[in-house]
Amino acid sequence: MSDHLLNPLTVICAGSCFAFSGLFYKLYSDKRQEVQKLKEIPNFQADHHLLRILNASSNKRLHYVAVEGLVQAIGEPISSQFVPRRHGVIQKITVHEHWKYWNSALKTWVSKKVNKQQTTNTVPFSLVQPGAYISEVSVRVDSPLEASGDYLEQVHKRLRQAKEGLMDAVVRELSGEKPVALEEREELLHVGSALTAFGELVLEQDKIMRLQPPKDGRSYVLIPGDYKSFIQRRENSANMWKGLTALFGITGFALVAGFIHGAVNQDKKN
Secondary structure, eight states, X not given: OHHHHHHHHHHHHHHHHHHHHHHHHHHHHHHHHHHHHHHTSOEEESSHHHHHHHHHSGGGEEEEEEEEEEEEESXXXXXXXXXXXXXXXXXXXXXXXXXXXXXXXXXXEEEEXXXXXXXXXXXXXXXXXXXXXXXXXXXXEOOGGGOBSOOOEEEEEEEEEOOOOHHHHXXXXXXXXXXXXXXXXXXXXXXXXXXXXXXXXXXETTTEEEEEOOTTSOOOEEEESOHHHHHHHHHHHHHHHHHHHHHHHHHHHHHHHHHHHHHHHHHXXX
């Protein structure tokens, strides 16, 4: 009886392990290729060295580079609407209304976010070399709202519960909908925060460096933190998939080896 259960169970478990191992290896391989391509992108800090390289380049243009530095507002920064003494160069305020609707089919109230309102404010900003908030050399970041990347930090979130009287409650029950809460959230790109930007770099008037969306269609990306930390996070992700590949592969081989060993011992006894 045990032999009949062991064979299909071992095959299913071992096959699943090998299948997952193959899937994880594919993810690992893709992530390693991504990391390798990222490492091939020239990486600079916003300093005099970059200015000299850009001056010597063809057409005073670098088609795709990574530039890291500290965020510095050009002019007056944006003050947080909710948090004192917090300043940024990009501010996003989002407001959601939380409502509940009566689902007659399920006989229950269903929650839903509606009437989303989003306000985005920006001021011109540049990247400067770490340790030099006031510098003669900087890289101005153009069209930051066109860039992808999770570079905004949430600085405020509040959920205000809706208040209603007895008459309001009766009306809501009859209409099949009622407000629950109002959610407000504020996100900022802080002045002084580390940022790495991927894009096209151009030089104007022999001293003004601008980073802009690439004209060749490559991604325009803003990443929080420095370049080294960004690459390290990608490598850690690749190593995670590598570890899972090895774990499931070894487990699959162990199951097969255990079954073969048990079968051989059973034959010897017979």
